[in-house]
Amino acid sequence: AQKVTQAQTEISVVEKEDVTLDCVYETRDTTYYLFWYKQPPSGELVFLIRRNSFDEQNEISGRYSWNFQKSTSSFNFTITASQVVDSAVYFCALLTSGTYKYIFGTGTRLKVLA
Amino acid sequence: NAGVTQTPKFRVLKTGQSMTLLCAQDMNHEYMYWYRQDPGMGLRLIHYSVGEGTTAKGEVPDGYNVSRLKKQNFLLGLESAAPSQTSVYFCASSHPGQRSSYGYTFGSGTRLTVV
Numbered sequence: 001a002q003k004v005t006q007a008q009t010e011i012s013v014v015e016k017e018d019v020t021l022d023c024v025y026e027t028r029d030t031t032y033y034l035f036w037y038k039q040p041p042s043g044e045l046v047f048l049i050r051r052n053s054f055d056e057q058n059e060i061s062g063r064y065s066w067n068f069q070k071s072t073s074s075f076n077f078t079i080t081a082s083q084v085v086d087s088a089v090y091f092c093a094l095l096t097s098g099t100y101k102y103i104f105g106t107g108t109r110l111k112v113l114a
Numbered sequence: 115n116a117g118v119t120q121t122p123k124f125r126v127l128k129t130g131q132s133m134t135l136l137c138a139q140d141m142n143h144e145y146m147y148w149y150r151q152d153p154g155m156g157l158r159l160i161h162y163s164v165g166e167g168t169t170a171k172g173e174v175p176d177g178y179n180v181s182r183l184k185k186q187n188f189l190l191g192l193e194s195a196a197p198s199q200t201s202v203y204f205c206a207s208s209h210p211g212q213r214s215s216y217g218y219t220f221g222s223g224t225r226l227t228v229v
Contacts, residue, residue, distance in 0.1 A: 009154070035217050045204065045220040091156060093217075100145060100164060101172060102218065106156040 002027045004094050006105035013082050014113050021077045021108045023092030029053075031097035034068065034075045039089040039107070048090075051075060082112045116140050120205050120221035127195040127228045135190040135224050137205030145208045146188035147172075147218070148180060150201040157204065163188055195228045202226070 003026040013019045025034065036048040049059065051068050059066045063080045079086050092105040118139045127133055137146065144165050149157040149172075159172030163182040177199060179191045188207075192199060202225050206218035 037217070037220075043202070043225075044222045045206075045218075047217040047219075050217055100162055100170075101147070101159050102157075104156040104158075106154055 002029075002094060002096060002103050004092050004103050004105035006090075006092055006108050008108045009106075010109040010111065012111040012113060015084060016081050018078060018080050019082050019110065019112075021079075021090050021092075021110065023075045023077065023105060025073050025075065025092070025094045025103075027094060027096055029096040033095040033097075035093040035095070035102070036066065036075075036077050037091045037093065039091065040085075041087070045091070048077075079110075082110075084112050084114050086110060087112045118205055118207055118219050118221040120203075120224050122224060123222065124225050125227070127192075127226065129195060129197060129228060131195050132191070132193050133195065133226075134192075135203055135205075135226075137188040137190070137207075137221055139186055139188075139205075139207040139219070141207060141209070141219065142185070143207035143209045143219070144185075145210070146182065147206045147208075148178070148188065148190045149204045149206065150174065151204060151223075152201050160190065160203075195226075197228045200226060200228045 005024045032053045034051045038046045065078045067076045089107045089109045091107045093102040095102050121136045147162040148160040158174045161180040163169045166185040169180045181189045202223050205221040
């Protein structure tokens, strides 16, 4: 079975705090891809990052960083020095090789308070 | 470059009414998808298409029909709307080889309320 679990339904932080959003996935496939999407209050879905199963390098993009650990089947997302504009729902998604559809987690709502 | 365009953006239907949601993409993508988003449920796949003239069922297809007569358009139909179909609907598209690299391109969503 393939599954994505985002156990944190909602997180509230104060501006400038660091915050980590957890994503745990399940798949038996050896080739797969993991994604993070952001959904701001305006409602659109914005692609943030893709990681494939053969690349466990962590990635940093500005204040955003991603920690991929196959040993724990996790693909966590950290925002450093959070800002109010980071307030959004964040979705983690899994795509396995040979399939057409993504499996989305239920999302984590992040509220960054000024 | 418009990307993925969904129409309408908002709609209120009465139970039993029918309607069609239109998704248009101008990126020459092969694959197109319809998802619904409900609170606490994430995004669930309704139907998808891997090319012009082809469609397939996703996770929650009941009560919906789709058509892909032209490569750039993917229509989602509700024949007899029910309150359980109140949701936000997202269309997405992707291209073979790119779908794993760049992810989906999503439309801005259609908020549908069935009363």
